[in-house]
Amino acid sequence: MRADxxxxxxxxxxxxxLVPVLWRVSRGAPEDRLIAQNLSSLLGGLALLPAxxxxxxxxxxxxxxxxxxxxPTGTLIYARFLGVLPGxxxxxxxxxxxxxxxxxxxxxxxxxxRAMAKLLLIGALxxxxxxxxxxxxxxxxxxxxxxxxxx
Amino acid sequence: xxxxxxxxxxxxxxxxxxxVLISTVDSLEVMVGAxxxxxxxxxxxxxxxxxxxx
Numbered sequence: 001m002r003a004d005x006x007x008x009x010x011x012x013x014x015x016x017x018l019v020p021v022l023w024r025v026s027r028g029a030p031e032d033r034l035i036a037q038n039l040s041s042l043l044g045g046l047a048l049l050p051a052x053x054x055x056x057x058x059x060x061x062x063x064x065x066x067x068x069x070x071x072p073t074g075t076l077i078y079a080r081f082l083g084v085l086p087g088x089x090x091x092x093x094x095x096x097x098x099x100x101x102x103x104x105x106x107x108x109x110x111x112x113x114r115a116m117a118k119l120l121l122i123g124a125l126x127x128x129x130x131x132x133x134x135x136x137x138x139x140x141x142x143x144x145x146x147x148x149x150x151x
Numbered sequence: 152x153x154x155x156x157x158x159x160x161x162x163x164x165x166x167x168x169x170x171v172l173i174s175t176v177d178s179l180e181v182m183v184g185a186x187x188x189x190x191x192x193x194x195x196x197x198x199x200x201x202x203x204x205x
Contacts (some may be wrong), residue, residue, distance in 0.1 A: 114171050
């Protein structure tokens with residue numbers, strides 16, 4: 001097995017994990033579906049990073065970067081519509097375990113330089129986004145944070 | 152004074168992010184990034200003040 005195939009095999013793990021998550025996005029209570037949507041963007045980012053290495057296409061890393069910024073933002077926007085940000089230990093744990101497990105080997109492969117800094121930035125964004133959106137916030141907390149500005 | 156320092160800190164961070172994310176580093180890219188980071192740093196400080204309420 002060549003090294004490229006190894007990276008593609010790594011990319012398959014979050015990609016296959018997306019199957020039940022996407023199923024969950026389409027079923028159940030809105031809060032659970034929002035958590036699944038949040039998890040899907042995290043898994044998408046985690047699949048794209050090793051895929052970029054495996055296919056030799058650095059442009060895929062840019063897609064992961066966009067996903068790491070817009071995924072949590074989208075979750076927060078939907079949470080605003082729902083009036084509640086459902087907390088999820090699964091999202092936080094997936095980020096805290098999965099992101100270092102995938103980003104750190106990629107950093108070793110990239111070697112010191114701007115490519116490594118970019119990978120670390122994306123990893124930090126994925127973790128920060130998942131920790132913030134996975135922490136949750138109830139209706140009361142949200143109302144207090146808004147200062148009563150929204151209806 | 153603290154405001155100037157904060158904008159300077161934002162400018163440094165944003166310029167650094169720009170330098171990491173562009174594909175090729177040359178003088179034109181650096182100039183465009185540094186110039187674009189300045190108004191963005193002002194907006195970042197304004198946004199931070201709105202969020203923290205100070």
